[in-house]
């Protein structure tokens with residue numbers, strides 16, 4: 541197992557039930573809800589951000605997880621939520637949207653994202669995402685969603701990769717093609733592990749008593 545806390549990412553497929561996606565976002569308040577605190581430092585468009593969140597919500601929903609997105613420092617419709625400055629709690633992760641990867645290219649090419657598993661925060665890199673999205677005929681928001689979901693997967697599952705699916709270390713042509721259809725997802729064992737990684741809502745409430 542790769543013990544590095546820093547992991548690079550990206551490649552995935554998925555089958556899209558976009559009609560379900562818009563609704564899914566409203567209904568995702570199951571027993572296991574993940575709060576994703578989003579800091580956009582790259583100034584992505586509202587439409588790309590919306591597509592990222594809608595599709596990532598769908599991918600997590602298929603794994604039995606509800607997603608709640610909290611915007612900080614951009615895309616705000618009102619005052620900044622208190623969660624933006626609070627310490628991360630179990631069931632919460634932080635996602636940074638950054639223009640470019642600050643490190644050197646690795647042998648697999650440009651990372652589309654990284655995750656710092658111990659600290660619970662992940663980054664995705666929009667310059668490279670745009671490059672790979674354009675090359676593979678995908679909207680930026682679609683690849684942002686897969687990149688973000690892969691990194692969120694690391695935050696919940698650890699640094700290990702899978703041989704297929706969202707958690708594959710490197711996405712190939714077939715995966716990129718599949719993203720357009722939104723059918724690629726987490727494997728069955730990953731879904732179980734994801735559920736175990738998020739405290740159930742009633743457990744969290746009990747913890748507050």
Ligand SMILES: [Zn+2]
Nearest residue numbers: 547548549550
């Ligand atoms: Zn990875």
